[in-house]
Amino acid sequence: MKKPVPTEKQLEFMNWELGVFFHFGIRTFNEGHTDWDGVHMDVKTFLPTQLNAEQWIKTAAAGNAKYAVLTAKHHDGFALWPSEFTEYSVKNSPWKNGQGDVVREFTDACRKYSLKAGLYYSPAQFGSRQMQGKEYDDYFINQISELLSNYGKIDYLWFDGCGSEGHSYDEKRIISAIRALQPDILIFNMWDPDTRWVGNEEGFAPLGTSLEENGKLLPFECDCKIRPHNWFFSENDAETLRSLENLEGLYDMSVGRGGNLLINIAPDRRGLIPERDEKRFAEFGERIRKKYSSPIKSDIIRSGDAYNISSTLSVNANTLIISENLKRGECVTDFSVYYNCCGNEILLYVGKTVGHKQIIHFPTVFLEGERKLTLKITGSRGEYEIEDIRVYDLKI
Numbered sequence: 531m532k533k534p535v536p537t538e539k540q541l542e543f544m545n546w547e548l549g550v551f552f553h554f555g556i557r558t559f560n561e562g563h564t565d566w567d568g569v570h571m572d573v574k575t576f577l578p579t580q581l582n583a584e585q586w587i588k589t590a591a592a593g594n595a596k597y598a599v600l601t602a603k604h605h606d607g608f609a610l611w612p613s614e615f616t617e618y619s620v621k622n623s624p625w626k627n628g629q630g631d632v633v634r635e636f637t638d639a640c641r642k643y644s645l646k647a648g649l650y651y652s653p654a655q656f657g658s659r660q661m662q663g664k665e666y667d668d669y670f671i672n673q674i675s676e677l678l679s680n681y682g683k684i685d686y687l688w689f690d691g692c693g694s695e696g697h698s699y700d701e702k703r704i705i706s707a708i709r710a711l712q713p714d715i716l717i718f719n720m721w722d723p724d725t726r727w728v729g730n731e732e733g734f735a736p737l738g739t740s741l742e743e744n745g746k747l748l749p750f751e752c753d754c755k756i757r758p759h760n761w762f763f764s765e766n767d768a769e770t771l772r773s774l775e776n777l778e779g780l781y782d783m784s785v786g787r788g789g790n791l792l793i794n795i796a797p798d799r800r801g802l803i804p805e806r807d808e809k810r811f812a813e814f815g816e817r818i819r820k821k822y823s824s825p826i827k828s829d830i831i832r833s834g835d836a837y838n839i840s841s842t843l844s845v846n847a848n849t850l851i852i853s854e855n856l857k858r859g860e861c862v863t864d865f866s867v868y869y870n871c872c873g874n875e876i877l878l879y880v881g882k883t884v885g886h887k888q889i890i891h892f893p894t895v896f897l898e899g900e901r902k903l904t905l906k907i908t909g910s911r912g913e914y915e916i917e918d919i920r921v922y923d924l925k926i
Contacts, residue, residue, distance in 0.1 A: 533747075533858070533859035533860070533861070533911060533912065534742060534745065534746050534747035534859055535747060535856075535857065535858060535859045536741075536747050536749070536856055536857075536859070537724070539714060539716055539724065540716075540724055540725070540747065540748075540749050541856065541857070543686075543716055543724070543725060543749050543790065544749050544790065544856075544886040545596075545886075546596040546597045546646060546790060547596060547785045547790055547791070547887075548593070548594060548595045548596060548781075548785065548790070548791050548792075548793075549590075549595050549596065549597040549598060549599060549646075549648070549751075549790060549791070549792045549793070550586075550589070550590040550593070550595045550597075550598045550599070550792070550793055550794075550795055550811075551598075551599050551601075551650075551753060551761075551792050551793065551794035551795070552586055552598065552599065552600045552601065552636070552794070552795065552796070552797060553601050553604070553761040553762045553763075553794055553796050554600065554601060554610070554632070554762070554763075554796065554797045554801075555576075555601055555603075555604050555606070555608050555610060555762070556571045556573070556575065556576050556606055556608035557571065557604065557606060557608075557762045558576075558578075558762050558763050558796070558797065558798070558799060559571070559575040559576055559577065559799055560575060561764060561765060561766075563606075563762075565605055565692065565693075566605060566656075566693060568656060571606060571608070573608070573617075573618060573619075573622045573623050574623065574624060576608070576620065576623040576624075576625055577623065577624050577625050578625060578797075578799065578800060578801030579799075579800050579801065580800040580801050580802055581625070581630075581632070581635070581797075581800070581801025581802070582801060582802055583632070583635035583636045583638070583639040584635075584639045584642065584643070585802055585803060585808075586598070586636070586639065586795075586797060586802075586803055587636075587639040587640055587642070587643045587645055588643060589795065589803045589807075589808045589811055589812070590643075590645060590795075590811075591643050591644075591645060592808075592811065592812040592815055593793075593811035593812055593814055593815030594815035594818060594819060595645065595793075595815075596645060596646060597645055597646035597647075597648055597685065597686060598636075598640055598645050598646070598647065598648060599648035599649065599650050599686060599688050599792065600632070600633065600636045600648070600649055600650060601650040601652075602632075602633050602649045602650060602651055602677060603650075603651050603652055603655070603673065604650070604652050604655075605652045605654065605655055605656065605690075605692065605693055606655065606656055607655035607656055607657070607658075609673070610631075610632035610633050611631050611632065611633040611634065611676065611677070611680075612628075612630075612631055613673055613676055614672075614676070615669055615672045615673055615676075616669075616673075620632060633649065633677065633681060634681065637681045637682060637684070641682070646685040646686060647681075647683070647684055647685050647686070648684070648685060648686030648687070648688055649677055649684055649686070649687060649688065650688040650690060651673070651674065651677070651687065651688070651689060651690075652689075652690045652692070652693065653670060653689060653690070653691070653693075653694050653697075653699065653720070654692070654693030654694045654697060655693070658697075663698060663700070664700070666699075667699060667700040667703060667704065670699070670704060671703065671704055671707050674687075674704070674707065674708060674711075675707060675711060678708065678711040678712045678715070679711060683712070683714070684712055684715055685714075685715065685716060686715070686716045686718065687708065687712075687715055687716070687717050687718065688718045688719070689717065689718055689719050689720040689721075690719070691719055691720055694720075699721075701721045701722075704721065705717075705721050705722045709722075718751065723748060724748070724749075725748060725749050725750070725751055725790075726743060726748040726749070726750050726751070727750070727751060727753070728750045728751060728752045728753075728784075728789060730752075731753055731754060731755075732752075732754055733752045733753065733754030733780040733783070733784055733791060733793070734752055734780060734783035734784055734787075735750060735752055735783060735784055735787040735788065735789045736787075737787065737881070737882060738881070738882025738883055739787055739788065739789065739883065740860060740883050740885075741788065741856070741860045741883070741885050741886075742860060747859060747860065749789070749790065749886070750788075750789045750790070751789060751790045751791075751792050752780075752783075752784035752789050752790065752791050752792065753792040753793075753794065754780060754791075754792075754793055754794065755793070755794040755796075756771060756772055756777075756793055756794060756795050756807055756810065756811065757770045757771055757772070757796070757807070758770055758772065760796065761794055761796065762796050763796040763797060763798045763799065763804075764796075768804070768806065771806060771807060771810055772810070774810070774813055774814055774817055777793075777810075777814040778814070778817060778818070778821075780793075781814075781818060782889050782891070785887060785889070786851075786887065786888065786889030787888065787889075788883060788884070788885030788886045788887055788888060789886075793811070795807050795808075795811060821922075821924060822851070822920075822922065824922075825851075825920040825921055825922055826841060826843075826845050826847060826897070826921045826922060826923060827841065827842075827843065828840065828841045828897075828919075828921045829841065829842065830919050835906055835907040835908070835910075836904050836905070836906050836907075837904065837905040837906075837916060837919060838870075838902055838903075838904050839897075839902055839903040839904065839905065839919060839921055840897065840899070840900075840901075840902040840903075841897040841898065841902075841921075843897075843898070844896070844897075844898045845896075845897050845898070845923060846894050846895070846896060846897070846923045847894070847895055847896075847897050847903065847921050847922065847923055848891060848892060848893065848894040848895070848922070848923060848924055849889065849890065849891050849892070849921070849922040849923075849924050850867060850888075850889075850890040850892075850903065850905065850919065850920070850921055850922075851887060851888070851889050851890070851918070851919070851920045851922070852865075852884055852887070852888050852890070852905065852916060852918065852919050852920075853884065853885075853886060853887050853888075853916070853917055853918040853919075854884040854885055854886070854914060854915065854916060854917065855914075855915040855916075855917040856885065856886065858912075858913070858914075858915075860883060860885055860911075861910045861911050861912055861913065861914035861915075862883060862884040862885075862907055862909070862910050862914050862916075863882060863883065863909040863910055863911060864880075864881070864882055864907070864908040864909030864910075865880075865881045865882075865884060865905060865906060865907050865908055865909075866879065866880050866881070866905075866906045866908055867879040867880075867881075867890060867892060867903060867904070867905055867906075868903065868904045868906065869892075869895045869901075869902075869903060869904075870900070870901065870902050870903070870904055871895075871896075871900075871901045872900075872901075875904070878892035878893065878895070878903075879892050884916070891924075894923070897921075903921065905919065
């Protein structure tokens with residue numbers, strides 16, 4: 531069977547690597563609401579006093595994120611833009627006397643700070659099953675069309691499948707409308723996806739996670755929350771903010787396993803990212819930048835399926851970052867890393883897929899002359915190309 535290959539936009543998505551999710555909406559102002567509890571939240575409660583989407587995006591950029599995703603409409607159905615197709619939107623809130631548009635402010639900020647703009651849209655919502663099938667499909671397409679027609683280029687459309695179990699949509703018609711309005715858009719998760727969910731909301735990919743699923747190549751995304759218990763802002767979870775060490779670990783278990791990492795940072799009731807969350811994400815970005823900015827100068831010689839990695843300097847090494855050229859598809863299925871010293875070959879690491887990137891940590895070894903590392907590709911589907919190998923001495 532011919533291997534599936536990524537599209538140019540899928541290759542671009544994998545290069546984004548890190549994104550920020552912004553869960554914000556009517557639920558921000560209704561502490562204690564949970565998914566699908568059916569409790570009505572009054573449109574008049576939506577009243578951010580200092581909303582500043584530029585602060586959100588500056589926070590994302592400071593943490594080295596390349597894209598951002600806003601919950602334009604969550605399960606409750608509240609629209610963060612003045613939708614013509616529902617009364618349950620910012621147009622009927624007291625915020626800016628009903629003249630505000632969070633989606634506009636978000637997309638403008640993304641472009642100002644050169645982040646890719648993504649919009650989350652929950653296909654299912656409270657009360658939706660009271661509509662007839664075509665009526666709801668019309669509503670769905672009308673709202674999506676507003677989002678994809680009125681805000682310039684949208685890079686990423688994030689469909690949450692939660693709540694759609696057992697519900698039938700006119701998938702062909704919906705996707706046709708989306709692709710006609712924005713041919714270059716990436717779609718997450720549903721119907722005609724370009725990317726997929728990794729399968730958990732803890733921010734990690736299992737070792738050896740493949741880019742392929744059901745015969746298609748679909749880059750995977752690992753989503754999680756910077757405050758582990760809540761997607762939306764809560765007054766009661768500030769002490770749960772993830773540590774720098776935990777965020778670094780998640781990066782290594784997502785981006786470092788060939789996926790993207792999407793970290794939720796919830797704006798508060800002012801409409802601002804809380805100061806401690808803002809600071810923590812900036813510290814995380816700076817830590818990752820510093821950590822991987824200075825690879826060891828090394829010589830790499832390929833011999834068949836082995837890549838011998840040596841240094842003319844006397845240095846320690848404890849990390850490799852390797853990447854596969856994916857233009858032919860995902861080829862490498864197994865690899866190992868060895869340390870060669872005084873005629874001994876010591877196994878340091880065993881891996882599966884390489885894909886976009888693998889970050890490999892191992893016990894610190896000494897490189898000099900014949901003391902070297904060897905990357906061996908021990909399994910592949912056809913011809914492969916390792917396009918990048920970097921060696922580090924990390925203080926971990």
